[in-house]
Amino acid sequence: MKESILFRMSHIYRDDFRVRAFTFGQGEKALCIVGSVRGNEYQQLYICCRILRRLKRLEAEGRFAEDRQVLVIPSANPASMNIGKRFWPIDNTDVNRMFPGYALGETTQQIAAAVFEVVNKYRVGVQFTSFYTPGEFQPHVQMMRTGYENPEKARDFGLPYIVMREPRPYDTTTLNYNWQIWETDAYSVYSGTTTRVSEEGAELAADAVERFMVLNGILKGTPSRAAPSRIFRYDDLLKVCTTQAGFFRDLVKNDERVSAGQALAEIIDPCAGDVLETLRSPADGVVFFRYNDPLIYAHTAACKILRDPQQRF
Amino acid sequence: MVEDIVSIRLPVDETFRIRKNVIRNGAGKRLCVVTGIHGDELEGQYVCFLLNCILNQNPELLHGSVEIYPAVNPLGIGSIERGIPGFDIDMNRTFPGSDADVMTESIAHALVDDLAGADAVFDIHASNIFLTEIPQVRINELHRDTLVPLARQANMDLVWVHANSTVLESTLAYSLNSIGTPCLVVEMGVGMRLTGEYGEQLTNGILNVMKQLGMWDGEIASVKTPIVSDGQDEVIFLNAQSSGMFMKTKRHGSWVGKGETVGYVFDPFEGKVVEYVTAAKSGLLFTIREYPLVDKGSLMGRILVRGTEEA
Numbered sequence: 001m002k003e004s005i006l007f008r009m010s011h012i013y014r015d016d017f018r019v020r021a022f023t024f025g026q027g028e029k030a031l032c033i034v035g036s037v038r039g040n041e042y043q044q045l046y047i048c049c050r051i052l053r054r055l056k057r058l059e060a061e062g063r064f065a066e067d068r069q070v071l072v073i074p075s076a077n078p079a080s081m082n083i084g085k086r087f088w089p090i091d092n093t094d095v096n097r098m099f100p101g102y103a104l105g106e107t108t109q110q111i112a113a114a115v116f117e118v119v120n121k122y123r124v125g126v127q128f129t130s131f132y133t134p135g136e137f138q139p140h141v142q143m144m145r146t147g148y149e150n151p152e153k154a155r156d157f158g159l160p161y162i163v164m165r166e167p168r169p170y171d172t173t174t175l176n177y178n179w180q181i182w183e184t185d186a187y188s189v190y191s192g193t194t195t196r197v198s199e200e201g202a203e204l205a206a207d208a209v210e211r212f213m214v215l216n217g218i219l220k221g222t223p224s225r226a227a228p229s230r231i232f233r234y235d236d237l238l239k240v241c242t243t244q245a246g247f248f249r250d251l252v253k254n255d256e257r258v259s260a261g262q263a264l265a266e267i268i269d270p271c272a273g274d275v276l277e278t279l280r281s282p283a284d285g286v287v288f289f290r291y292n293d294p295l296i297y298a299h300t301a302a303c304k305i306l307r308d309p310q311q312r313f
Numbered sequence: 314m315v316e317d318i319v320s321i322r323l324p325v326d327e328t329f330r331i332r333k334n335v336i337r338n339g340a341g342k343r344l345c346v347v348t349g350i351h352g353d354e355l356e357g358q359y360v361c362f363l364l365n366c367i368l369n370q371n372p373e374l375l376h377g378s379v380e381i382y383p384a385v386n387p388l389g390i391g392s393i394e395r396g397i398p399g400f401d402i403d404m405n406r407t408f409p410g411s412d413a414d415v416m417t418e419s420i421a422h423a424l425v426d427d428l429a430g431a432d433a434v435f436d437i438h439a440s441n442i443f444l445t446e447i448p449q450v451r452i453n454e455l456h457r458d459t460l461v462p463l464a465r466q467a468n469m470d471l472v473w474v475h476a477n478s479t480v481l482e483s484t485l486a487y488s489l490n491s492i493g494t495p496c497l498v499v500e501m502g503v504g505m506r507l508t509g510e511y512g513e514q515l516t517n518g519i520l521n522v523m524k525q526l527g528m529w530d531g532e533i534a535s536v537k538t539p540i541v542s543d544g545q546d547e548v549i550f551l552n553a554q555s556s557g558m559f560m561k562t563k564r565h566g567s568w569v570g571k572g573e574t575v576g577y578v579f580d581p582f583e584g585k586v587v588e589y590v591t592a593a594k595s596g597l598l599f600t601i602r603e604y605p606l607v608d609k610g611s612l613m614g615r616i617l618v619r620g621t622e623e624a
Contacts, residue, residue: 009609012556012580086401090608091443106552107610132402133415169482170406239414245324270325295324297399301414 001056006073007114009107017079019115024055027067030218032122032184033209034073034115034175037096037129038087039080043193043201044128048074050206058210058219068218071122076115096129097170099178116178124216125179125186126209130194133301134293136254138286139204141229142188144171148180151231154187156215157208158226161288161306165234192254230309237288237304242267244276248296252303256287264303267296283307318382318427319420329388331424334381336368341377342526345428346519348382348437350405350485352389352396356502357437359512364519367531374531379523380431385424393505395441409488425488432526433463434496435519436486442504443604444612447566448511451498453477454544456490461541464497466525468518468536470566471599471617474544503603540597540617547618549594553578553607555587565601565614575614578607594618 007019035041035048052072058064075081077095080088087094093108100120101113119125131137140161141154154162171177179186189208191201211226213219247268252258258281267277279302289304296302319331333345346364348357361383368375384390388398396403400417410421428434440446449471450464457474464472481487489496499515502508514537521536523529542548553559561576563569569592578588590613592598600615607613 010556011608012558012582012606090606090611091441092395104552105550105610106612107608110610132400169479172479241414245322247324297324297416298321299412299414299416299419304414 001059006118007111009110011079014079017111019073019076019078019111021118022052022055022072022074024059024070024072025064025066025068025218027069029122030068030070030216031124031126031213032071032073032119034076034119034125034127036075036081037077037127037175038094039077039082039084040086040195041128041130042081042195043191043197044130045075045081046197047128047191047202047205048072050202051209054206054210063219063221065217065220070213070218071119073115073119076111096175097173099173099175100182112175116175119175120179120182120184122184124212125175125184126212127175127179127186127188128191128205129176129188131190133291135289135291135301136192137190138254138288138306139189139191139201139208141208142190142234143186144177144180146177146180148183150185153185154231155229156212157187157189157229158211158224159189159204159208159229160227162229162231163234164231232306236306238282238285238307239301240264240279240282240303240305242277242279242296242298242300242302245296245298246270246276247294248291248302250290250292250302252287252290254287254290257285258287258305259284265291267302270295279303281305319423321416321420331382331385331387331420333427334365334383335378336365336372336375336381337378338372338375339377342432342528343378343380343430344519344523344526344528345380345382345431345434346437347385347428347434347485349384349386349390350436351403351438351441351504352386352392352394352398353442353504354395354439355390355505355507356439356511357499358383359507359509360437360515360519363512363516367516367520371531374529375523376530377526377528379528382424395504405485406483408483408485421485424485425492428485428489428496429492429494431494433522434486434489434494435467435499435515436496437499437501437515439502439504439506440500440600443602444600445503445565445603446500447471447599448499448501448514449473449599450539451475451500453481453487453490456495457544459495460490460497461543463495463522465539465541466518466522466536467497467499467539468514468521469499469501469539470537471597472539472541473548473599473617474542475548476544540619542617547594549596549616549618551575551590551592551613551616553588553590553609553611553613556608557587558605559590559602559607559611559613560605561601561603563598563601565598567598569595569598569616571595575601590614592616595620
């Protein structure tokens with residue numbers, strides 16, 4: 001393993017800002033793994049910790065293919081992580097809205113440019129990204145439809161779901177989108193949480209990456225067993241939205257099977273204590289997303305249900 | 314007449330409202346003034362105040378409707394936050410919105426619905442807390458033909474036609490212009506402050522646009538002829554090369570020569586200047602850094618490259 005600094009920037013009163021990277025193997029630039037890009041992506045950083053520990057062991061065991069190189073960038077934004085702020089400390093810009101970056105531009109454009117110049121040379125890119133809405137998703141691989149996506153290859157991760165999403169205007173400046181445009185096979189891997197570390201989710205994500213590496217000849221060995229992934233469109237998820245605001249009391253857990261009409265959550269008036277609304281499943285299926293903050297706004301998705309494949313509406 | 318555009322109960326005993334004040338006199342065209350999308354930009358507040366005062370004092374001179382939306386991000390204004398508190402997102406990246414699964418999207422959707430069909434919309438911004446701007450209208454090149462003639466009437470110093478960017482497709486102005494509702498984006502002054510002269514200048518410009526639309530019979534003070542950068546001009550960006558504190562030596566609106574210093578970055582710790590920020594080309598310094606703390610790469614100013622002074 002070789003350690004390197006991809007980008008360094010001095011600050012008048014804080015320590016130097018550094019984007020650190022770890023390289024395993026040599027030869028073809030086969031896989032790049034990016035952890036946190038935003039300051040609150042603790043789970044994404046933690047997954048990289050687990051992967052780095054695993055890759056060090058695998059390297060010591062001689063499991064890396066001879067002509068394959070893997071790069072891991074645990075955090076592209078330690079300055080925000082250290083102050084618990086999602087975006088850039090001074091101007092609140094989002095590094096993951098600055099790709100492909102601009103080396104002569106503003107601070108976060110320069111960071112994105114330095115990172116992208118290195119990562120876009122890899123054949124496959126994996127990013128552990130996050131959603132901005134509070135809640136937890138089922139672990140899955142997500143891909144944007146750019147015309148360059150490769151959903152069949154995403155099955156190699158062995159995660160239960162592969163979600164296809166149409167890009168929106170602001171997606172065009174994300175790392176994933178630009179990876180695809182610049183001909184890197186890009187995958188966003190969601191392990192469920194963002195600000196809360198989940199050991200189970202991190203282990204699942206690390207397993208998925210290792211399986212992908214084995215199936216793609218980056219690691220020698222036998223791939224772990226996995227059930228076939230189900231591919232579906234993000235818009236096919238059935239959103240169960242609030243019409244009232246208040247305390248959010250969930251009645252189901254993620255991955256739980258639910259029946260049409262089953263109560264999923266209650267919205268409770270924080271002052272009077274009354275149940276303002278009971279949210280019910282519109283179909284038989286599994287809970288794919290569940291809101292998880294104490295308070296919830298009106299017009300907000302409390303749950304997203306992945307209906308059973310055989311159902312027709 | 315004050316009307317609710319959006320009224321949504323918040324979790325704990327509070328109602329979120331976006332309101333507009335509709336001032337109407339008979340039938341006629343409709344002009345809307347929107348501000349406060351970014352909660353830390355307050356320059357539009359003074360324009361709303363002045364316009365209300367003038368219209369209330371002279372209702373008989375109005376023909377049609379003026380609708381004033383002073384705070385479309387009331388939670389942001391109320392907490393001195395640029396985005397929407399509780400969501401950590403920029404409201405001006407949520408348009409045209411949807412009736413889908415996030416409250417902010419449904420708010421954006423309702424706002425676009427309400428503004429649609431207006432004969433002119435002013436969306437007033439104040440750059441941000443970091444930069445000071447001369448009064449200007451910014452126009453996406455896709456909408457140049459419709460908007461430049463309108464912008465010339467708005468009493469601004471500069472009309473900047475800039476290149477399209479997919480990110481900007483999420484803005485209120487792009488959404489409105491895309492459905493045929495002309496919307497001018499005004500940038501002027503600086504975040505978290507009011508600049509009286511700019512507020513008066515724009516108010517006069519809005520009245521002039523109303524006059525051109527046949528909505529206003531009142532007197533108009535002299536209207537400026539703006540510099541129009543039609544997309545062919547070069548705009549250069551000055552970025553810091555180092556971290557430190559910035560002291561400006563040129564005001565926004567100054568004409569600067571090639572190589573001229575517009576400010577310097579200093580290190581208070583060791584008492585030395587670490588960088589002089591200079592103009593790479595001659596032209597109009599229409600943006601200058603206001604907030605002193607800078608990182609490497611921080612935007613220090615923008616220059617519209619022109620050989621000679623025009624204003």
